[in-house]
Amino acid sequence: xxxxxxxxxxxxxxxxxxxxxxxxxxxxxxxxxxxxxxxxxxxxxxxxxxxxxxxxxxxxxxxxxxxxxxxxxxxxxxxxxxxxxxxxxxxxxxxxxxxxxxxxxxxxxxxxxxxxxxxxxxxxxxxxxxxxxxxxxxxxxxxxxxxxx
Numbered sequence: 001x002x003x004x005x006x007x008x009x010x011x012x013x014x015x016x017x018x019x020x021x022x023x024x025x026x027x028x029x030x031x032x033x034x035x036x037x038x039x040x041x042x043x044x045x046x047x048x049x050x051x052x053x054x055x056x057x058x059x060x061x062x063x064x065x066x067x068x069x070x071x072x073x074x075x076x077x078x079x080x081x082x083x084x085x086x087x088x089x090x091x092x093x094x095x096x097x098x099x100x101x102x103x104x105x106x107x108x109x110x111x112x113x114x115x116x117x118x119x120x121x122x123x124x125x126x127x128x129x130x131x132x133x134x135x136x137x138x139x140x141x142x143x144x145x146x147x148x149x
């Protein structure tokens with residue numbers, strides 16, 4: 001049997017001027033979660049990337065062996081009360097077990113560095129199960145609904 005090399009995943013926050021070089025790789029990664037969450041009625045993948053280029057949002061990639069395993073679009077909200085939230089808006093990719101620990105700890109540190117008091121996200125139930133494996137604090141679950149009229 002041939003020994004398998006240890007799988008090492010890296011997380012990189014892309015700078016706005018780096019995003020155009022990755023554009024064609026990122027679009028398909030963001031299209032699937034946009035459609036799955038229903039957010040495609042608000043944004044397309046190009047809109048998301050332009051928000052990152054314009055510094056309104058952040059773009060992150062988890063990568064290994066010269067391939068992007070997952071892309072993330074995040075942003076920070078400052079509410080009228082001054083309360084700040086770090087929002088993980090889109091997660092598109094695969095191999096969650098190779099990057100979730102690192103991504104979650106990095107996102108928590110980034111949120112704290114930016115004076116955020118919570119992390120919010122949108123996803124499916126499977127995400128919640130995985131998140132509970134790496135997060136010790138209680139996770140509040142809220143219902144999100146959308147009715148076309």
